[in-house]
Each structure stands twice: as structure tokens, then as C-alpha cells.
Amino acid sequence: MNTLPFFATAPKGISDLLVSELQSLGATATKETRAGVQFEGPLEVAYRACLWSRLANRILLPVGQFQAESADALYHQARQIDWSQHMDADSTLAVDANLSGSAITHSHFAALRIKDAIVDQFFEAIGERPNVDVDRPDVRINGYIHRNEAQLYIDLSGASLHERGYRQRAGAAPLKENLAAAILMRAGWADIAAQGGAFVDPMCGSGTLVLEAAMIAGDVAPGLNRRHFGLLTWKQHDDELWQRLVTEASQRETEGATRLPTLLGFDHDRQVLDIARDNAERLGIEGITFAFQDIREFRHDFPDFGLVATNPPYGKRLLDSGALPELYGQLGRVLRQHFVHWKAAVLTQDAALGKAIGIRSRRQHTLYNGPLLCKLIHFDIEEKNFFNDSRLPGKLDTEKLSPQSEAFGNRLEKRLRQLQRWANREGIDCYRIYDADLPDYAAAIDLYSHRSNPDERWICIQEYEAPREIDTQEVRRRSREIRTIAQNLLDVDDEHLFYKQRKRQRGESQYERTDTSDRFHEITEGDCRLWVNFDDYLDTGLFLDHRPVRTWIQREANGKNFLNLFGYTGAATVHAAKGGAASTVTVDMSRTYLDWAERNLRLNDLSGNQHRFIQADCVTWLEQDKSSQFDLVFLDPPTFSNSKRMKHTLDIQRDHESLIRRTMRRTARDGTLYFSTNLRGFRLAAAISADFRVEDVTRQSIPHDFERRQNIHHCFRIRHPV
Numbered sequence: 001m002n003t004l005p006f007f008a009t010a011p012k013g014i015s016d017l018l019v020s021e022l023q024s025l026g027a028t029a030t031k032e033t034r035a036g037v038q039f040e041g042p043l044e045v046a047y048r049a050c051l052w053s054r055l056a057n058r059i060l061l062p063v064g065q066f067q068a069e070s071a072d073a074l075y076h077q078a079r080q081i082d083w084s085q086h087m088d089a090d091s092t093l094a095v096d097a098n099l100s101g102s103a104i105t106h107s108h109f110a111a112l113r114i115k116d117a118i119v120d121q122f123f124e125a126i127g128e129r130p131n132v133d134v135d136r137p138d139v140r141i142n143g144y145i146h147r148n149e150a151q152l153y154i155d156l157s158g159a160s161l162h163e164r165g166y167r168q169r170a171g172a173a174p175l176k177e178n179l180a181a182a183i184l185m186r187a188g189w190a191d192i193a194a195q196g197g198a199f200v201d202p203m204c205g206s207g208t209l210v211l212e213a214a215m216i217a218g219d220v221a222p223g224l225n226r227r228h229f230g231l232l233t234w235k236q237h238d239d240e241l242w243q244r245l246v247t248e249a250s251q252r253e254t255e256g257a258t259r260l261p262t263l264l265g266f267d268h269d270r271q272v273l274d275i276a277r278d279n280a281e282r283l284g285i286e287g288i289t290f291a292f293q294d295i296r297e298f299r300h301d302f303p304d305f306g307l308v309a310t311n312p313p314y315g316k317r318l319l320d321s322g323a324l325p326e327l328y329g330q331l332g333r334v335l336r337q338h339f340v341h342w343k344a345a346v347l348t349q350d351a352a353l354g355k356a357i358g359i360r361s362r363r364q365h366t367l368y369n370g371p372l373l374c375k376l377i378h379f380d381i382e383e384k385n386f387f388n389d390s391r392l393p394g395k396l397d398t399e400k401l402s403p404q405s406e407a408f409g410n411r412l413e414k415r416l417r418q419l420q421r422w423a424n425r426e427g428i429d430c431y432r433i434y435d436a437d438l439p440d441y442a443a444a445i446d447l448y449s450h451r452s453n454p455d456e457r458w459i460c461i462q463e464y465e466a467p468r469e470i471d472t473q474e475v476r477r478r479s480r481e482i483r484t485i486a487q488n489l490l491d492v493d494d495e496h497l498f499y500k501q502r503k504r505q506r507g508e509s510q511y512e513r514t515d516t517s518d519r520f521h522e523i524t525e526g527d528c529r530l531w532v533n534f535d536d537y538l539d540t541g542l543f544l545d546h547r548p549v550r551t552w553i554q555r556e557a558n559g560k561n562f563l564n565l566f567g568y569t570g571a572a573t574v575h576a577a578k579g580g581a582a583s584t585v586t587v588d589m590s591r592t593y594l595d596w597a598e599r600n601l602r603l604n605d606l607s608g609n610q611h612r613f614i615q616a617d618c619v620t621w622l623e624q625d626k627s628s629q630f631d632l633v634f635l636d637p638p639t640f641s642n643s644k645r646m647k648h649t650l651d652i653q654r655d656h657e658s659l660i661r662r663t664m665r666r667t668a669r670d671g672t673l674y675f676s677t678n679l680r681g682f683r684l685a686a687a688i689s690a691d692f693r694v695e696d697v698t699r700q701s702i703p704h705d706f707e708r709r710q711n712i713h714h715c716f717r718i719r720h721p722v
Contacts, residue, residue: 003028006046007153008056009036012368014182018055025049035144043238047245050157050231051223054181054216057160060142060153068150069103071113078117078143078152086154086235089122092133097143103624104145105616114143114152138233158230165225166211166283169275174205175311175347177222179369180212186365186376187345189307193217193261197342198306202295202334204265207276207288209309214263214285219256221249225283257285262303266293295327298334308335308344308381323494325356332357335381344379351375360385405481408441412489422704427451429524431705432544434486436464443482444502446544447490448532451524458521459492460534462502498534522603526551528574529603531596541569541596545706545713546636549674553634554579556672560631563587565618565663570597572634573611574604583610585628587618619650622662631671635663639679652677657685660718664692673718676701680711693719 006027010018015032022030025048027039036056039045049059064081068074087093095118097111104110118141119129140155162178175183184190189199199213215222223229224246231237265288267273276290293300312327328348335344335357347367348354354361354377365376379385416433423431434445442464449457463482466475487497520531525547532540550572553562557579564573567586570593576584586597594613601607614621618637637659641650652659660675667673688694694716701715 003040003042004046005062006039006041006049007036007060007062008039008049008053009058009060010056011176011179011182013366014055014178017182017185018053021053021055022049025052044241044245046156047231047238047242050161050229051221051245051249053161054185054212054222055178056157057162057178058142058155058157059161060155060157062151062153064150064152066150067148068145069148071104071109074104074110074143074145074150075113075117077150078114079121081152083118083121084125084235087130087139088235089126089128089130091138091233091235092131092136093118093139093141094132094134094137095141095143097145099145101147102145103148105620110143110145114141136228139235140230154230154234156229156231156234158228158232161223163226164215164222164283165227167206167208167279168282169206169278175208175369177208177212179367180208181216181222182367183209183309183311183345183347183376184213184216184307186367187307187309187343187378189213189309190216192305192307192343195305196261198262198264198303200264200266200302200306200308200339201310202266202293202298202308202331203310203312204267204276204290205269205272205311205313207265207279207290209311210263210265210276210288210290211279211283211285213307213309214260214280214283214288217256217263218260218285219252220283220285221253224249224253260285260287262306263288264300264302265290266295266298266300268292268294295330295334298338300338302338304341306339306342308339308342309346311347314349324353328353328356329358332359335359335379336386339381340383342381344381346377346379347374348377349374351377358387360387401481401484402477404440405478405485408438408481409485409489411437412445412485416489419705426704427526428547428705430542430544431547431703433705435706435708437708441478441482442466445482445486446540448521448523448534448540450522450529456496457492458496458498458534459486459490460498460500460540461486462500462538464502500538502538520599525571526554526575526578528554528571528578530571530574530600531569531603542571543568545703545709546572546676546701547703548701549634549676549715550575553632553674557581557632560671561585561628561668563630563633563666565622565633565635566637567593567597567613568636569593570600570613572636573597574600574606576632576634577601577606577611578604581632583612585612585614585630587614587616587621589615589617591615619648619659619662622659622666626666628666629668629671630666631668633663633667633671633673634676635659635673636676639677652679653682656682657688660688660692664718664720667720669720671719674715675718676713676715678713682714684714684716688718691721693721 008018015037018037019030019032022037022039026045027041029040031038046059049056066077068077095111095115097107099107099110123129140158142153142155144151162176164177201209204210265276270292273290273292280288312331349372359379362378362380367374367376412434419431419433429451430448432444432446436442444462446460447457463479483499519535520533523530523532530542532542534540553572554575557576559580559582562576562581562584564586567573567588570586573584573586588594594615598613601611637652639652663673697717698715702710706712
């Protein structure tokens with residue numbers, strides 16, 4: 001049999017598991033990469049991977065590798081591949097493309113050029129063109145371009161293999177099936193099931209962990225219920241081979257059904273349990289039980305040995321109102337009361353929450369739930385491992401507040417009284433009311449509101465990381481006191497208070513996602529309306545200390561072409577457009593933030609072709625796109641970035657001179673650049689002051705509510721010499 005190369009994509013954090021799985025399916029020459037696993041084998045190995053892999057997203061067959069320094073080069077090289085080996089002119093196709101660190105910066109455009117190459121090849125040869133079907137094509141082509149090196153693949157899976165075919169409905173924030181399988185593999189479920197152990201998920205949601213556990217224990221091929229694979233409509237498909245493998249998998253499923261262990265899923269939401277039962281019925285495995293049970297009043301009899309695996313709900317915000325520590329504490333009590341001598345695995349976004357379970361962990365693994373870094377915490381549920389501890393800042397009863405907290409309460413009340421008068425006078429709706437004024441209570445507390453509904457307001461607390469030498473019990477006490485006093489004084493309920501812990505940040509880390517609630521709130525700044533998100537990121541999408549700079553931009557923007565570099569969520573762009581800018585261009589590497597910026601403009605009824613959003617590395621874009629001049633520019637780069645999407649690292653102290661010079665080449669002769677950085681010890685290069693007209697406007701740019709933090713940013717107004 002011919003040995004062919006293949007590639008299996010997979011979620012981050014499980015490539016080592018995927019290597020073992022592929023080897024068990026007959027793969028050879030396996031090699032982990034940043035995106036998955038390379039492997040070799042006859043076509044049967046790839047078919048088995050499509051049918052049996054519990055971990056892979058896609059199984060890809062390489063068909064071309066070449067340099068693609070431009071879109072034209074990509075088109076030319078893709079056209080050299082003989083696509084008639086893989087499809088006919090009457091086949092449908094779809095092309096996906098992923099880019100990183102390459103001269104081509106737009107993935108949709110790259111996919112379009114690959115598609116053009118394929119259909120043009122057919123048209124030139126026989127005068128017919130294949131049609132595009134983005135939903136269910138006969139052949140799906142995947143293109144990956146990394147540092148100008150392109151690799152093209154035929155997708156034998158057709159759609160992501162995590163789609164098993166049994167789940168047509170899901171509860172809130174469901175686990176993907178291959179992540180659930182990875183959790184079970186990390187927890188050693190296959191061995192536990194082989195020994196007759198039971199499986200329980202006490203907070204099962206729509207049942208993904210329970211159903212994946214059933215498939216592993218029952219030797220059910222995860223692809224057996226799928227109706228379509230890309231290989232089935234691939235021109236070189238071997239249907240005899242495929243049918244033999246499907247028949248074998250069906251026989252194994254029949255045999256596995258005779259040795260299924262106890263499989264239980266519980267939840268307090270009856271509607272989501274109905275979804276879980278529907279999914280189980282569709283899967284076709286009998287003997288799975290889903291039942292109503294509240295983790296706070298848990299009653300049930302269980303076998304003597306097994307595995308508890310669960311993904312507790314994470315709530316709508318990080319460490320909200322103490323509810324999450326309480327929930328994890330309840331989970332710990334259930335484990336200690338009902339599951340002694342069992343194993344347990346708990347997936348959480350915050351490993352500190354695991355402490356509230358009250359059982360010493362055996363080990364931890366890093367997994368990714370989409371973009372979110374999570375920890376899978378493993379426990380041996382034995383009495384010797386039990387302890388009682390609460391390490392998270394929930395609320396305190398007011399009578400339990402320490403005498404030291406009185407100073408914090410007095411300071412917060414005084415600041416709030418002063419700032420409310422100032423904010424009302426200046427028409428400011430979102431501002432900082434406390435910023436580590438007292439060293440023992442080191443937190444920033446921000447108030448957000450909407451002018452049309454002043455009673456609807458939100459409080460965001462960001463506590464700064466305490467020095468390591470401070471006793472952990474003392475740190476936890478202060479955290480609870482900050483939260484309790486702030487909530488009581490500001491009179492907001494749990495749904496309107498958000499607590500986060502802020503550690504020392506480098507580069508893009510303040511922009512990294514911490515949750516997936518996608519819950520936005522509308523606030524006002526001047527006459528602008530903006531979306532903020534208190535749940536999903538360390539920062540909310542609006543830097544309050546830049547309020548004066550945005551006001552300057554709005555005042556100066558009328559009739560001008562505005563450029564927003566490192567544009568983030570586009571708040572400055574909204575102000576420029578609101579001020580009457582003739583056009584705006586917002587450049588950022590993140591598609592998420594550009595979409596957010598577009599939503600902000602739409603919220604203000606400012607959409608139109610005159611407002612462009614460009615996903616690109618700003619440094620590279622400045623070098624490559626020199627066609628336009630701008631009258632007003634806002635440049636607010638991170639202090640440091642080593643993003644994989646950038647060609648080089650960015651160190652603002654080291655690189656600001658070249659960055660400013662590139663930006664000034666795009667700034668009109670009578671234009672203005674506002675350059676800002678939050679590097680505390682920043683020093684502007686003398687050569688910039690020598691070659692341009694520079695005004696240090698830092699002092700004027702620090703708003704009243706940040707007066708205690710005069711070094712929160714540095715800001716300069718830069719113009720060309722007269």
C-alpha cells in the first residue's frame with residue numbers, strides 16, 4: 001500500500017494525546033506541530049482517523065507546498081496543481097484560508113485567489129467551472145500560509161470532526177465534543193471504564209461529557225453517526241475500503257454495548273436535561289441516565305468506584321459576587337460526601353477556584369476551550385486529601401469587616417462624593433472613583449453608566465496583585481472587604497458588579513480573553529455611545545484615561561481624514577466620526593476588536609464606505625500601504641508585543657522612533673499625530689523632538705479622575721516642521 005502524508009488539526013493543548021491516538025490507528029512518522037500532528041500511512045489510516053479520532057478537528061491530505069509572497073504568486077502556484085485528480089468540473093468546492101506572519105494579510109482574499117486558480121484551470125482545460133458551495137461542498141480545500149509559505153490540503157473530513165452528529169441542540173456554552181474527549185482521556189477514563197468504574201457529571205448541561213464517556217466505554221466510533229465526510233465525494237475515494245471500516249465499527253459498537261458501565265448526568269436545569277436526553281437518543285446508546293439534581297441539595301446512591309468529570313458553569317463574570325467560590329465549595333462537599341475512593345477531573349478557567357473544592361489536587365493539565373486557557377484539575381478523592389479553604393473574594397457580612405477597612409470605606413466615600421460633583425458638572429458618565437489610594441487596599445474601581453438611564457450603572461473592580469510576601473489569608477480578607485464595602489457604598493446588585501484580579505501585564509496580555517459571555521453593555525462618553533464588555537477581557541474595551549485625547553480628536557476631526565493605529569475597539573474612531581471626519585481608517589491585528597469597532601460606529605448611526613477597518617500588523621501596514629495621507633492620527637501602541645501575527649516583536653521604548661517616523665510619513669504636512677503610550681518610564685527620542693514639532697501634552701491629557709496616576713500614560717502632539 002502506498003504511504004501518504006497527512007495532517008490532523010486539533011485544539012491547542014492536546015497534540016500529545018492526538019499523537020498517541022493516531023499511532024493506535026496505524027499512523028507512522030508522527031510529529032507534533034503548533035497546529036496539530038503530521039503523520040504518514042496508507043489511505044486506510046486517514047480513513048480510520050476520520051472515523052475514529054475523538055480528538056482531531058480535521059484530517060487533511062497535502063496537495064501542494066510553495067512560496068507565496070503575494071496574492072498573484074499564490075494564484076499562480078495554486079494553478080500548477082492538477083486539481084482534476086481530486087474533483088471534476090461538475091463538483092462543488094469551498095476554500096478556507098488561514099494566515100500568519102505573511103505578506104498576504106486578508107484570509108478571505110487568499111481563499112478567493114486559491115478558488116480562482118482552481119476554477120480557471122478547469123475553464124481553460126474544458127470550458128467549464130466548478131461551482132462554490134460553502135455549506136457542503138464536494139471538495140473542501142484548506143490553505144495555510146505561514147511566513148509566506150503556503151500549504152494546500154484536501155479536507156478528507158469535510159466538516160470538523162468534533163461534530164459527531166448526535167448534537168443538534170446544546171445548552172449555554174457547551175464543550176466541543178473533542179475537548180470533552182480530551183478531558184476524559186487526560187482523566188484516564190478508558191482504564192476506569194475497563195475496570196467497571198462508573199461515570200458521573202454532576203453539572204452536565206446538555207450532556208457532552210456523559211455522551212463522550214459512553215462512546216469511549218462502549219467502543220463507539222465518534223464518526224459513525226455522521227452523515228457526511230469530505231472523503232465520500234473526493235474523486236479518489238475508495239468506497240470499498242470505507243464500507244469495510246464502517247462495518248467493522250458497527251460490529252464493535254454492538255459488542256461494546258454489552259459492557260457499558262453506569263453513566264449518569266445531573267443538572268438543576270430541566271430544560272437543558274431535555275436537550276441532553278434528545279442528544280442521547282440520537283446517539284443511540286442505551287443505559288445513559290440524565291436526572292434533575294441541584295448540586296446544593298445532592299442526594300443519590302453511587303457505585304463504589306468511578307470517575308467524576310465536570311465543567312462547572314463559569315458565570316457571567318470573573319469571580320462574580322462570591323457565587324462561583326460557593327458553587328465550587330458545594331461541588332467539593334458533594335465529592336467528599338458521595339465519591340470517596342473515586343477519581344475526579346474539573347475543568348475551570350481559574351485554577352484558584354479549584355482551591356474552594358477543598359481537596360488537594362493530584363495534577364493539572366492546560367487545555368483550551370476555544371481561545372480560553374483553562375486548567376483541568378485532577379483529584380484523588382481520599383480523606384487524606386481533604387482540607388477546608390476558601391481563597392476567593394466573595395462578600396463578607398458587614399459585621400465581619402476588620403477595623404482597618406474603615407479607612408478604605410471613608411476614602412471611597414469621600415472620592416465618590418467629590419467625583420460625582422465633578423462628573424455631573426462636566427457631563428462625564430464613566431470614570432474612575434478609586435485607584436489604590438490606600439496601599440493596603442490596592443484596587444482600581446471604575447463606574448460606568450448611560451446618560452439616558454443614570455440608574456443603570458455598573459461597577460468594575462480590578463484588584464492589583466499583592467506582593468508575594470503578604471500573607472495569603474490577609475490578601476483574601478482585603479479582597480473580600482474591597483468588594484463588600486464597594487458594593488454596599490455604591491448600592492449595586494451582583495448583576496452590576498464585576499470583580500477581576502489584575503496582574504502585571506506585558507504586551508497584548510491585557511487584551512486576552514478570559515470568558516466567552518459576549519455580553520455587551522451600552523455606555524455614553526460625551527455624545528458618543530459605546531459598547532463595553534465587563535466579562536470577557538481584563539479591560540472593558542474603553543480606556544478611561546484617554547477620555548481627554550478622544551475629546552481633542554472629536555473637536556479637531558471636522559472634514560479631516562482620520563487614522564487610528566492599534567485601533568482596539570475604535571472608541572477614538574467613533575469620536576472622530578462624530579466630530580465630522582471626512583473619512584476614518586482603523587487598523588488592528590484583531591478581527592474581534594475591529595468587529596467591535598464597527599459595532600460602535602453602527603451604534604452611533606455612522607456606518608458607511610468612508611469608514612474602513614483593516615486587519616493588519618500596524619507596522620507592516622505602514623510600510624506596505626503608502627497610498628493615503630491623513631490629517632489627524634491617533635497612535636496608541638502596546639508597550640510590548642510578541643504576537644505571532646507580527647513579523648517582529650514590538651518594544652515601544654526601543655521602536656517608538658521608527659514607528660513615529662513611519663506614521664509621520666502618512667501624516668499630511670499640516671496634519672497632527674497624537675502619540676500615546678502607557679509605559680511609565682517612557683522617554684521620547686531626542687531625534688523626534690529635533691525633526692518634528694513636539695508638544696508634551698501628558699499633563700493636559702490626564703483626566704481629573706486619574707490625577708493620582710500622573711504616569712498612567714504619556715501623550716505627545718506631533719506635527720511636521722513649518
